[in-house]
Amino acid sequence: MANDLSAYFLTNHERHLNELSEWLSIPSISSLSAHKKDTVKGAEWIVRELKRIGMEKVEVYPTQGHPVVYAERLHAKEKPTVLVYGHYDVQPVDPLHLWESDPFKPAIRDNKIYARGATDDKGQTFMHLKVVEALLKEHGELPVNIKFLIEGEEEIGSINLPEFVEKNQELLFTDVIVISDTGMQEKGQPALCYGLRGLAGLQIDVKGAKGDLHSGQFGGAVQNALHALVHLLDSFRNEDGVIQVERFYDKVKDLEDEEKKVHDSLQFSDKELKKELEVNDLAGEKGFSTLERMWVRPTLEINGMWGGYQGEGLKTVLPNEAHAKITCRLVPDQDPDEIIRLLTAHIEAHTPAGVTVAVTVYDKGAPYVAPYDHPAIQAAGRSYEKIYDVPVQYIRRGGTIPIVAEFDQILKKPVVLMGFGLPGENFHAPNEHFHLENFDYGLRVITDYLQELPKALEKSNDLTQKL
Structure with missing residues (x-):
C-alpha cells in the first residue's frame, strides 16, 4: 500500500523542498535572545502548515520560554494513536565564515539541502507532515490517529517541556511515540536507535x-x-x-554479552572513522571499544x-x-x-x-534505553527493510534528546526513534545538510510504518486506546 504514494511524493517533490526551504529560512535559534521573535516565527510557520495539511485542534501553548505546538487528527476508530515529536528550534551557526552558503538561505548541492536545521530537526520533522498530507489527499483518511507535539527548546535542553507533558498527559495520551531526530550508520544502511545517552x-x-x-x-x-x-x-x-x-x-552497568554481539555484528571500523574525521588516532576511556565509548560509556x-x-x-x-x-x-x-x-x-x-x-x-537530560523487541519498534524495522531493501541495524546513539526519557517516565509508552540523518551531515556544525535520498526514502518508510502499525500492535494486544 505504501508504493501507491510514491507517485505522489515524486510529483510533489519540488513543492515539498520549496516548503521546507521556507521553514529552514527562519533563524529560530532558541539559545540566543536576539532570535526570540524568529523562534516564534518558526512556531507560527508550523502552525500554518499543520492546519493546511488537514490537522485539527492546532494550538500554540505558551511556556516560560518558547512555545509548544500541538495538533491532532483522531478519526481512525479502533486504531492506535501515534504521537509525533519534533522541534522547530535550531543551533547557533557560528563560526559563520566556515559555511559555504548562508545557513538561512537553503541551497541544494549534490542532492543535499544545506541549511541550519536541515537534518536537526526541521527536515526530519517535516517528512511526517508530508506523509499525513499525502495520506489525506490520496486516501482521504489516516490509518492511525495522529498527534503532533513540536517544541522550540530542544537545543537548550527542553527546559519547559517536561512540565507541559506532566500537566497534559490526557491531551498527549498515545500508544506509540515516534521521533525522527536521530540517524543511520552510513548511506544506504537504515538503523533504528534504541538508546540515547x-x-x-x-x-x-x-x-x-x-x-x-x-x-x-x-x-x-x-x-x-x-x-x-x-x-x-x-x-x-x-x-x-x-x-x-x-x-x-x-x-x-557493564554491557551485556548479547548487546556486545549486536555491536560486533555492525562491523564498525575505527580506520574508516579516523579517515572520515581526518584525525591520526582515536582517544577515550582505556579498555573499551570505540562504539562502547561513543554509545554506552x-x-x-x-x-x-x-x-x-x-x-x-x-x-x-x-x-x-x-x-x-x-x-x-x-x-x-x-x-x-x-x-x-x-x-x-x-x-x-x-x-x-x-x-x-x-x-x-x-x-x-536522563539517558534512555528502549526494549527493542517491542512490536512497535520491530514494525518500524520492517518498514525500513521494505523500503531500503537491506536489513535494518539496531543501534544506540551517543547524543541526547532530553525529552525522550521524560516521555518514557511520564507517558510510559514506547519511543520509536526513526532517524534518517547521516553521521557526516554536520548537525550543530557549519554546512549542516540533509541527503535528499534519505528524505525521499524517509517519506515512504514513515508511510509504510503508519499503515503497518495497527496490525503489529493488534497482534501483540498492545493497543490501549479504543476510540
Whole structure:
C-alpha cells in the first residue's frame, strides 16, 4: 500500500523542498535572545502548515520560554494513536565564515539541502507532515490517529517541556511515540536507535584578583585564573581517559554479552572513522571499544574555555577571570542531578588557592534505553527493510534528546526513534545538510510504518486506546 504514494511524493517533490526551504529560512535559534521573535516565527510557520495539511485542534501553548505546538487528527476508530515529536528550534551557526552558503538561505548541492536545521530537526520533522498530507489527499483518511507535539527548546535542553507533558498527559495520551531526530550508520544502511545517552552540563567561572594584573609586577605571587582553571579541568580525567570525579561510575552497568554481539555484528571500523574525521588516532576511556565509548560509556568533555588577552600581539597580564563549559554524556542508570552534585563537589575540592569558583548548571537530560523487541519498534524495522531493501541495524546513539526519557517516565509508552540523518551531515556544525535520498526514502518508510502499525500492535494486544 505504501508504493501507491510514491507517485505522489515524486510529483510533489519540488513543492515539498520549496516548503521546507521556507521553514529552514527562519533563524529560530532558541539559545540566543536576539532570535526570540524568529523562534516564534518558526512556531507560527508550523502552525500554518499543520492546519493546511488537514490537522485539527492546532494550538500554540505558551511556556516560560518558547512555545509548544500541538495538533491532532483522531478519526481512525479502533486504531492506535501515534504521537509525533519534533522541534522547530535550531543551533547557533557560528563560526559563520566556515559555511559555504548562508545557513538561512537553503541551497541544494549534490542532492543535499544545506541549511541550519536541515537534518536537526526541521527536515526530519517535516517528512511526517508530508506523509499525513499525502495520506489525506490520496486516501482521504489516516490509518492511525495522529498527534503532533513540536517544541522550540530542544537545543537548550527542553527546559519547559517536561512540565507541559506532566500537566497534559490526557491531551498527549498515545500508544506509540515516534521521533525522527536521530540517524543511520552510513548511506544506504537504515538503523533504528534504541538508546540515547543523557546529559549534564555546567559552566565554571573562576575569579581571582579584583582585576587583571601586570605579569611582571605580580607574576609568581598572585594566582593566575587561567592556570587555576587549567589545573581544575585537568583534575577531571587521568591519562587513560578515566573520569576522576568521586562516585561518578557508581551506577554505570557493564554491557551485556548479547548487546556486545549486536555491536560486533555492525562491523564498525575505527580506520574508516579516523579517515572520515581526518584525525591520526582515536582517544577515550582505556579498555573499551570505540562504539562502547561513543554509545554506552559516560563522558566528561570540555566544550569551551576562555579568558585573558586574545587580541593581536602580546599583553603581559595575569587574567583575573577564566571560564569553561563542560558536559557529561550519561548512561543508564546515572541521574543528571546527582552527577551535577558530584561535579560541583569535585570542583569545590579541587579549586586552587587564590581564586573562587562559581558553577552554573545548564542542560540536563536522563539517558534512555528502549526494549527493542517491542512490536512497535520491530514494525518500524520492517518498514525500513521494505523500503531500503537491506536489513535494518539496531543501534544506540551517543547524543541526547532530553525529552525522550521524560516521555518514557511520564507517558510510559514506547519511543520509536526513526532517524534518517547521516553521521557526516554536520548537525550543530557549519554546512549542516540533509541527503535528499534519505528524505525521499524517509517519506515512504514513515508511510509504510503508519499503515503497518495497527496490525503489529493488534497482534501483540498492545493497543490501549479504543476510540
